[in-house]
Amino acid sequence: MDIGSQAPAAYDAACEHLLGLQRDDGSWEGEMEWSTMVLSQYVIVLHLLRRPVEGATRQGAIRYFTRTRTAAGGWGMHPQGPPSPYATTLAYLALRLLGVGPGEPLAADARRWLLTRPGGVRAVPQWGVFWLAVLGLVPYRRVAPVPPEAMLLPSWVPLHPSRMLGWTRMLYQAMAYLYGSRFRADLGPLSHELRAELFPRQEPGGAPEAGTDVPVGRSAALRVLQSCLRGWERVHSRRVRRAALERCHRAVVDEQHASPHHGLSSVNALVECLVLFAHDARHPLLGAAVARLEYWRWSDGERGVRICGDRSTVWDTAFATEALLASGSPTAPDRLDRAVGRAHHFLRTAQITTWTGPTVPARRVRGGWAFSDGHSRWPVADCTAEAVGALLSAEAGTEGHRRTDDAVPPPRFTTPALHDALEVVLRRQNRDGGFATLDRGRAGGWLEILNPTEMFSNCMVDTSSVDCTGSVLHALSRMRPLLRPAARRRADRAIARGVAYLRGAQNRDGSFTGTWGINYTYAAFLAARGLRSAGLASDDPALRALGGWLERTRLRDGGWGEDWRGCPERRYIALEHSLPEMTSWAVLAGLDTLGPAHTAVEGGVRWLCTHQQADGTWPGDHVNGVFFTTMMLNYRLYRAYFPALAVGRYLQAATPRAFPARAFPARAASEGTA
CATH class of the missing domain: 1.50.10.20 (Glycosyltransferase)
Structure with missing residues (x-):
């Protein structure tokens, strides 16, 4: 079967499944499984x-x-x-x-x-x-x-x-x-x-x-x-x-x-x-x-x-929203608008606006998003970035659609809230130009020498990471046209420093090392997206090298799969078979480096289409996340929204090739909760 007929059907089925998982409050969340x-x-x-x-x-x-x-x-x-x-x-x-x-x-x-x-x-x-x-x-x-x-x-x-x-x-x-x-x-x-x-x-x-x-x-x-x-x-x-x-x-x-x-x-x-x-x-x-x-x-x-080790509500909701909007041309806009509007409302209300502690925090809190929800007072740089990106996508994606009375456009993401989010991410940029998670790094890497845990690596200092930096660059590039002139100049300087950090962090073989996902494939997706958002052309040397790495690591079955053992061993270890989330990350990176017509990208999309189950899901139970280098996690919703995001982005990039029109099934989104 030709990919031109496979991809639209696969995307529609994946979106239908995602719509059925949306909760009544507009959020999505999958279990983040760690350990007993x-x-x-x-x-x-x-x-x-x-x-x-x-x-x-x-x-x-x-x-x-x-x-x-x-x-x-x-x-x-x-x-x-x-x-x-x-x-x-x-x-x-x-x-x-x-x-x-x-x-x-x-x-x-x-x-x-x-x-x-x-x-x-x-x-x-x-x-x-x-x-x-x-x-x-x-x-x-x-x-x-x-x-x-x-x-x-x-x-x-x-x-x-x-x-x-x-x-x-x-x-x-x-x-x-x-x-x-x-x-x-x-x-x-x-x-x-x-x-x-x-x-x-x-x-x-x-x-x-x-x-x-x-x-x-x-x-x-x-x-x-x-x-x-x-x-x-x-x-x-x-x-x-x-x-x-x-x-x-x-x-x-x-x-x-x-x-x-x-x-x-x-x-x-x-x-x-x-x-x-x-x-x-x-x-x-x-x-x-x-x-x-x-x-x-x-x-x-x-x-x-x-x-669970943590709750991933904001994180999952941001990516699920982006996945639903990925193709750029929905043919059931009213239903999509309702789901996206509810997600927009959840993300707006999850922004941290108050501080209830008796002591003034040492870090910027107001204006950010936590990994979990609005109850936490621990905003994270990449969670804030992904939430901002999803909000801006929700507002752009629903503009101009035909709406019924119950599909009211979401309230705009206000300028003060946008500038508050900017402050949160800028306060987490380190001296090396990269972005950390909870705090700006407050000590040098030498503190890792005194790590007493014996179990965890890189857990002493909030150092910069490729994946976090890629997320922030993507958000800053989307925010900058909406910022006041002075704030826009600050964002431009942060973007330039972030790009320099990513260039310096690239490995000799063209890959990037991930910190919060497994591992090189995860980092490839976020680094490529961040660099392209910052204005780099696909033929930039850094992106060409990354594209070459993607070609070389593609498996015989057409997709990508990475072994978790590569995280503690700090090297790329391929599996013998592909996995849906890693194939999705590689396809997304390939769209930003190799282009939609490249055989590796088309092969990855074809793998996703042929391995999708009848209910719109993808099989598998492989760990896909990591923290502190040695601790692996299984984000159970990754296999739902990342393949949808990858196939949708492919469809958007390949629009001139005249794929057939698509329509979500008629079942109301409000029927499904999780």
Whole structure:
């Protein structure tokens, strides 16, 4: 079948499926699956807060543990990862707290895997040792120091926690409180049982052994620093310790007020609940903080109850909106206008306009968008950029369409709101010209030498990334005609610096390295889009080189597929078969570099068309996202809107080739919710 007849039908079916997934509030959101680690921490924290998981939630959690364990009996750090000592140890502890007996297969198999592994539970990295200490199973002297006194340092000191990346900083101040106060649970007789089950032949704790969970070794500088901090633990002033603990507590309270009982992520929210409880079991903020934990919960009858790492509502809504408008020539404008108008309203109301914390934030907050929704007070540069782009597309895409009475044009994205968004992204441009996520980088890359996590890489400083920079360049280029002259000049300077950063970040083979998606293919899409939006021609040397890389990495089946192992190994590793989201990213990059008539681009579109299912979806369950280089994620909605976006953009670029007219089916968009 010719691509001229395949592509329009595939796009219509994909859009029909997307329209059916739109929620009543106008948003889209797919689950962002990470690991059982977060569910384990959820069970542990609620048990420590004397609110144990019971009833249907308990059964659902056990179901999820059952469905996600590996054939070896352990659990991985992501849906496709090998068994992990850290994830398996936490899962075992959670299962025992849920009432699963040590002889039941789910727990017995996990324990057997742990004890037959070299090092046993000693292979757990420091984050695992920290949880073992909180549960009272190992002494705190085995935990790498997390001194709360660092919060008392002057802010100009290079080691002040305020210089860390936001996620790391928020965790540090909470963990430092628990570490500094030596908070530990009293599990009663269960403590003795767990020690005997997990440490039958060895003293608990100690240095982890290199392996699955320890990709980041301790540097000599870190070992020296930790040795000094252990010495400090023996001689520190109690008065100073009390002051430091109170500073940590106030920082947690401030975050609870600023993002009302929401937290930056589920992991942050869980540890902050423990801090409130450790400070005062009747803390006035504790009840609301615990209730808000339900925000992070996903559940269904098939897979059970799980806790996601984050919510991606703004991110998914922005790309879903762009996908619906991608072809540029809808033949059912009234229905499309209703869906896009609702999405426009959601994104407008998700813009952060207030700050409720008692302390003035060190970063620009008002005017941005978070990854999740308008409740969070953590705007992200690329989320802000994609939200602005979707809003501008929604306004441009619905202009001139025939409307019925209930298809009212959305209110315009106002000039003050646009300039507020500009300030948010400009405040996140680093000295190297690239854009960071939550903050502008506040320390040099040298701080990574002192990374104590052992599990995560590039988690200490908010450095620039190719994918974030590409998103911002695309948004700035679309915003600039609407800006006031002075703001337009600032945007132009930021664009020029961003282009220079991307040129410098390009690899010798023409590829770009991604940070938040897997990996080189993801970066290719956003880098190409950003550079073309900034005014570079498709025959620019950087884009020609990227196009050549796309040609060379195309698989025999006509699409693209990338192995997640390339992220921690920092090299491109191709799969033997293509994947829909990666083929979509490559097609989008190819449209900006090779052009719609190129055989590689047409081949990628043909792959998408021939692998689409009857309901307009694409099969697959491969991880497609990443954070901190080593942690893989599965964004379940990526396989819905990125193929639609790619095929739609192809149709728009190939319009002179006279593809046939298209029409969405007649079912009303309001019928579907998620």
